[in-house]
Amino acid sequence: MFAATRVSAFAAKRAFSTSAANLSKVAVLGAAGGIGQPLSLLLKENPHVTHLSLYDIVNTPGVAADLSHINTNSKVTGHTGANNGLEEALKDAHVVVIPAGVPRKPGMTRDDLFNTNASIVKGLAEAAAKHCPKAHILIISNPVNSTVPIFAEALKKAGVFDPKRLYGVTTLDVVRASRFVAEIKNKDPKDVKVTVVGGHSGVTIVPLLSQTGLDFTKEELDALTHRIQFGGDEVVKAKDGTGSATLSMAFAGARFANSVLEATVGGKKGVVEPTFVQSPVFADKGVNYFSTLVELGPNGAEKIHGLGEISEYEQKLIDAALPELKKNITKGEEF
Numbered sequence: 001m002f003a004a005t006r007v008s009a010f011a012a013k014r015a016f017s018t019s020a021a022n023l024s025k026v027a028v029l030g031a032a033g034g035i036g037q038p039l040s041l042l043l044k045e046n047p048h049v050t051h052l053s054l055y056d057i058v059n060t061p062g063v064a065a066d067l068s069h070i071n072t073n074s075k076v077t078g079h080t081g082a083n084n085g086l087e088e089a090l091k092d093a094h095v096v097v098i099p100a101g102v103p104r105k106p107g108m109t110r111d112d113l114f115n116t117n118a119s120i121v122k123g124l125a126e127a128a129a130k131h132c133p134k135a136h137i138l139i140i141s142n143p144v145n146s147t148v149p150i151f152a153e154a155l156k157k158a159g160v161f162d163p164k165r166l167y168g169v170t171t172l173d174v175v176r177a178s179r180f181v182a183e184i185k186n187k188d189p190k191d192v193k194v195t196v197v198g199g200h201s202g203v204t205i206v207p208l209l210s211q212t213g214l215d216f217t218k219e220e221l222d223a224l225t226h227r228i229q230f231g232g233d234e235v236v237k238a239k240d241g242t243g244s245a246t247l248s249m250a251f252a253g254a255r256f257a258n259s260v261l262e263a264t265v266g267g268k269k270g271v272v273e274p275t276f277v278q279s280p281v282f283a284d285k286g287v288n289y290f291s292t293l294v295e296l297g298p299n300g301a302e303k304i305h306g307l308g309e310i311s312e313y314e315q316k317l318i319d320a321a322l323p324e325l326k327k328n329i330t331k332g333e334e335f
């Protein structure tokens with residue numbers, strides 16, 4: 001904590017002369033981790049961020065000191081679990097990005113992380129409800145299908161839940177889908193947009209390849225759908241016990257955070273991103289959270305799109321996703 005305080009004071013002093021008004025304080029919780037560090041680096045480059053506030057239970061002073069030397073126009077502060085670290089990190093935050101919690105090892109499902117990560121996320125939610133009740137909260141911690149409902153319940157209990165400001169980050173599925181499709185079609189991924197709906201684990205991840213404007217054989221559809229649904233496993237296997245996707249997740253998380261910032265403080269119109277939010281799309285089937293394309297505006301998730309036209313193949317994927325999704329959501333809500 002001593003080191004954290006020193007870093008904090010140092011960074012704050014330096015920032016005084018360089019940074020604009022503290023309009024967009026962005027807090028990263030879990031900032032010293034595999035995702036947290038590269039994500040914080042990418043956020044340090046984001047011109048919308050005026051104050052980058054890094055919180056972790058370990059090692060944040062070092063990460064904050066390191067990032068604070070980068071000559072972009074934001075101040076960096078580091079906070080640890082000791083004393084009022086979390087409160088300081090969250091106070092007045094406009095956006096809070098949360099990659100705190102344990103990652104998978106080979107052989108585990110994301111749901112296997114529930115026991116450890118549910119309490120971590122719940123604790124952070126209670127703190128956010130108290131110290132930054134108006135912040136936009138971006139949940140990366142797995143299992144996203146359950147951690148978003150856990151967070152929502154904690155905010156509801158504190159009387160500060162606004163469904164427009166709570167987002168499960170599913171951007172990595174979209175990033176992967178674009179890359180994988182581009183690979184087999186010999187295209188530049190920037191020209192390949194794939195909408196991915198549902199949740200963020202296995203069969204709950206539903207790519208809508210029929211909406212890409214490209215043609216696929218049945219074999220291509222099967223292979224791509226499987227790869228997009230289980231892309232996370234490829235990385236878990238390759239990392240061989242040392243963790244799951246961190247760099248691609250940091251890239252995806254920074255992209256989503258930037259979209260939220262552009263829409264909420266950057267005045268940009270027509271920002272549309274897929275994200276796992278409280279959603280009416282399958283609420284009649286008891287599935288209260290779902291990821292579809294969402295239009296972001298000054299208040300956050302302002303317009304939730306439906307699925308659009310989907311193929312029979314995709315309808316079957318949706319039918320398989322809904323029961324699993326409902327189970328994951330209920331588990332989170334009841335935690």
Ligand SMILES: NC(=O)C1=CN([C@@H]2O[C@H](COP(=O)(O)OP(=O)(O)OC[C@H]3O[C@@H](n4cnc5c(N)ncnc54)[C@H](O)[C@@H]3O)[C@@H](O)[C@H]2O)C=CC1
Nearest residue numbers: 030032033034035056057100101102103140141142172249
């Ligand atoms: N939504 C998505 O698409 C993805 C989600 N993930 C998930 O993100 C999470 C983090 O993954 P990694 O960064 O690889 O793990 P990591 O273990 O490298 O980092 C996690 C960090 O969280 C910190 N932490 C633990 N408890 C905390 C608490 N109470 N408050 C603040 N920080 C705390 C740890 O000290 C550590 O620095 C995992 O749950 C993983 O499954 C990973 C990839 C993609």
Ligand SMILES: O=C([O-])CC(=O)C(=O)O
Nearest residue numbers: 104142172232233244245
């Ligand atoms: O696979 C994991 O556990 C991490 C993750 O969510 C992903 O890479 O999509």
